[in-house]
Amino acid sequence: MSNTVDRPFAKSLRAHGSSNEKLVVVTNDLTASCEADLFAKDFPERHISAGMAEQALVATLSGLSDEGLYPIYPSFAVFATRRPYEQIALTIAYPAKKVRLFGFLPGLTTPGGVSHQAIDDLGLMTQLPNMTVLEAADATDMETMLDAVADIPGPVYVRSLRGVVPKLFSEALVMGKCRDVYPGEQVLVLATGSMVEIAVREIRNLRDEFPDLGLICVNTLKPFDDEQLFKRINKAKVVITYENHLIASGLAKATAMYLAQNPGPRLVPIGISDTFTHGGSQSYLFDFYGIGKDNLISTIYRAFGKTVPGKEAQNNASNQILLNKSVAEGL
């Protein structure tokens, strides 16, 4: 289950560059860091190195789109969303341009501290009218994302994973459809992005004890209208959202908006709780800000009205360490 793929987006981007001659990639000095290097090497005439100038870069995407090109901007999530926000709102989202923004190093997956940690990117992008927002949870998602969003006429933001990425799923991502990982009705965990790998592993271990514990991977944050997902939510007693983002504006918020209009289960959010964050290793930060596996496990126990037994299982830590190593490159 826990095999990995090296740089899945790099190969996918190159393949799409090959099949779509309108596809252009614009980078802000993070070409290899955001896996656009293979594309840039094969299609140098369609790679625009715009330098560190994100605000002008984003408005440039709008113009490229006006003339019929298909612009893609892969960057760190903070530089893809927060830094050029005004330009995204007014030159990309408002005129509903067919532009693709890919934001890597989501949440606390980077050791780089507050300037590099995108804890608010989903909030910034989902609140923009006209914007479609997805988050990748594994290598298959990154391999099939460009296909999944190809026909969306307006702008898309994709929260992305780079480097050595775990492969959890074999079926291609489908826009607007969640991934049903484990059945189970009483307590339902909804996980996004880099939290999905942890959720899959931990919940697999807990299913003997809690057969009625379900898990869904949510990829499409906006529009948040998947009927299959809603059916599962409606059947649950407790819904736990599990995200590497501020709970005020990410998955928990989207779920809360649904539940406010369709009351039913109790919502228990796990995510970053109204605080900025600092630098450190991924496992340390996940624990420090309460999104590590321990909090997930204890939240699940509490949702079933139980307390966690004295000692938790420690397993499969090696894969996590491998991922930590890969994130530091090219900050």
Add this chain to the structure above:
Amino acid sequence: MQTQEIANEIRKLSAKWVLRSNGGYLAQSCGSAELLATLLNEILNLGKSTGPTMPQEFIGVPKPGNPGTRGESWLGSGPDLLVISPAHYATAMYTALVAMGRLEEEALTECSKDGQLLEMIGAEHSPGMVVSSGSLATALSICVGRAIARKHLEKPGFIWVFLSDGELQEGSTWEALQLARAMNLSNLKIVIDNNGMQVDGQMINVMPIGSIEQKLRSFGCEVYDIQGNNLEEVKLACHSALQDGSLSVILARTQPWRGFSFLHNRWTNNKLHFIRLTDDEKEILTREVGLL
């Protein structure tokens, strides 16, 4: 310690850091060693450090009414202040503080772990760092604000801002200069590490920005175009800048590969920004650190 010795220590301790953690920002230290050593040791009136030589643990991010630990404490209470804009130069600052006796050498290992203050990309709580400016080209505007405020409040002292040339690609740098000039700030002094490199490779290939000197002059700056690894040139430019009644910029041409033989290959191969050592490089660096 003499200024050149401090510069040598910056290179040596930064190399040890990279060897130890097998990853880090070595070229930034190697290129800027003479600049930082001169500014900290000879030019600025920093005052005594008020931070412990073995820094305390990280207590938390700033909250209203509670700014948390301030990295500024290790620079002293002034009246002068040095603000590093590209937070990727944090290792250079930490090692400079060690060379100047403001940090223990052990702090580089003990206080760079999880939950400690010496983060790889520095933040406002990291010793010697003033602002969290890992998202580049934000510190200059903050310093323009501080310089305007000092002028208004008739506070003494110069604010020195250390920029990297890559930050000149960001429009906000020029917006900051525009305001600094309009406000006629003579208490703001800028040093640019003109090393010609950025993450993707050499600036001339990634995003050429033309003549920095001419651009700065057209923004009304007094410009000192110097060799930034030459102590005498750095000192002379700094002293002259202090006499200027206007906004001065020291454009310091530096060699980010200076000090270790394998770094020049990385410059050629566009892999100088962040260094994860190969086995061969590890050997070379271990040997060359011993010779320093």
